[in-house]
Amino acid sequence: MKTALLVLSCSAFSAYGSPHPAKELAAAEAMRVPTDIPKFFRERVAEAEIRNDGSPRVLIIGDSWADVVGVGGNQSFFERKLNEHGCKVQSLCIAIPGSTSDNWVNPIALSAMKDAIKAFKPDYVWGTLFGNDALDRLPDCAKTGKSAKECADDLTNHALPNAYKIVDAINDAAPEARVTGFGYDTMFGGTGCGVVTHDVFPQCWKKDATEDEGNRCFNGQFTRIQGYWEQVAGNRSSFMDKVSIMGATQVAGGDPKASTDPNDRHIDMDKMGPAKYWPVYLACFHPGILPDTDDNGAMVVMEEFYKVYWSKKLTCQADTFQV
Numbered sequence: 621m622k623t624a625l626l627v628l629s630c631s632a633f634s635a636y637g638s639p640h641p642a643k644e645l646a647a648a649e650a651m652r653v654p655t656d657i658p659k660f661f662r663e664r665v666a667e668a669e670i671r672n673d674g675s676p677r678v679l680i681i682g683d684s685w686a687d688v689v690g691v692g693g694n695q696s697f698f699e700r701k702l703n704e705h706g707c708k709v710q711s712l713c714i715a716i717p718g719s720t721s722d723n724w725v726n727p728i729a730l731s732a733m734k735d736a737i738k739a740f741k742p743d744y745v746w747g748t749l750f751g752n753d754a755l756d757r758l759p760d761c762a763k764t765g766k767s768a769k770e771c772a773d774d775l776t777n778h779a780l781p782n783a784y785k786i787v788d789a790i791n792d793a794a795p796e797a798r799v800t801g802f803g804y805d806t807m808f809g810g811t812g813c814g815v816v817t818h819d820v821f822p823q824c825w826k827k828d829a830t831e832d833e834g835n836r837c838f839n840g841q842f843t844r845i846q847g848y849w850e851q852v853a854g855n856r857s858s859f860m861d862k863v864s865i866m867g868a869t870q871v872a873g874g875d876p877k878a879s880t881d882p883n884d885r886h887i888d889m890d891k892m893g894p895a896k897y898w899p900v901y902l903a904c905f906h907p908g909i910l911p912d913t914d915d916n917g918a919m920v921v922m923e924e925f926y927k928v929y930w931s932k933k934l935t936c937q938a939d940t941f942q943v
Contacts (some may be wrong), residue, residue: 649718658732682747684717721782803846813904868924
């Protein structure tokens with residue numbers, strides 16, 4: 621993982637000197653997509669230490685966000701957090717750093733994903749996606765004169781059909797598996813990360829903006845990615861569950877205007893995620909991994925994921941199990 625993090629750090633700093641840092645970050649991320657995706661999936665499956673001890677199997681798909689928290693089996697932040705709560709699982713991460721939803725719906729990639737699923741036989745599949753779609757597509761849309769909302773609508777029209785193709789392929793390969801995904805958390809709080817947000821939705825910082833302005837405008841549109849997952853889950857409820865971790869890092873950072881109350885979940889729309897949890901060294905949009913304690917971005921968001929989902933799905937033995 622250390623090599624991957626170094627690439628992210630370098631790409632982040634080089635992008636800040638670009639007139640279009642979001643596009644540059646998307647391009648740098650895209651360079652990490654394997655040229656042979658089926659081979660990449662086969663290698664990940666072959667490297668997995670699959671146990672036949674009856675513990676639930678969890679497959680992780682998606683982009684570099686999922687890769688940061690999920691790669692490494694029982695050394696991943698995902699499994700480490702579940703381990704803290706005594707949850708016995710075995711996970712396999714086939715997330716593709718830098719990938720867009722177009723990468724995943726390519727027929728060759730879809731077929732290879734289904735092969736990986738059939739080989740691993742997961743009980744659960746979860747993922748994150750569409751962030752790279754946003755970084756790549758939204759700056760170009762802004763140049764056309766469309767509003768932030770109109771550009772977000774365009775992204776929705778592109779991403780939603782892909783989301784359905786992906787989850788339907790998962791269900792076809794593993795009809796008994798439960799599927800879920802979420803739209804990250806509010807991000808971009810690291811020092812200097814504003815250059816990225818201003819490139820994604822420059823409309824939000826124009827003096828003649830007709831919509832909400834600044835961070836409130838950005839958050840209102842970027843967090844619509846969460847809605848993609850919820851809409852698809854609502855229409856695929858026979859095998860898919862709704863999940864949201866929104867507000868996790870703001871609440872952990874002490875923001876009183878954010879809430880993770882399941883009956884009143886919301887973020888502080890006027891702020892980004894706390895800088896300590898969304899560092900520049902991980903390109904502003906990946907949860908931080910330092911310090912190596914529960915007080916880093918990766919563990920904070922995985923704790924929220926445990927609370928809202930895994931605590932209800934798994935039988936865990938409070939803080940006693942060790943993988």
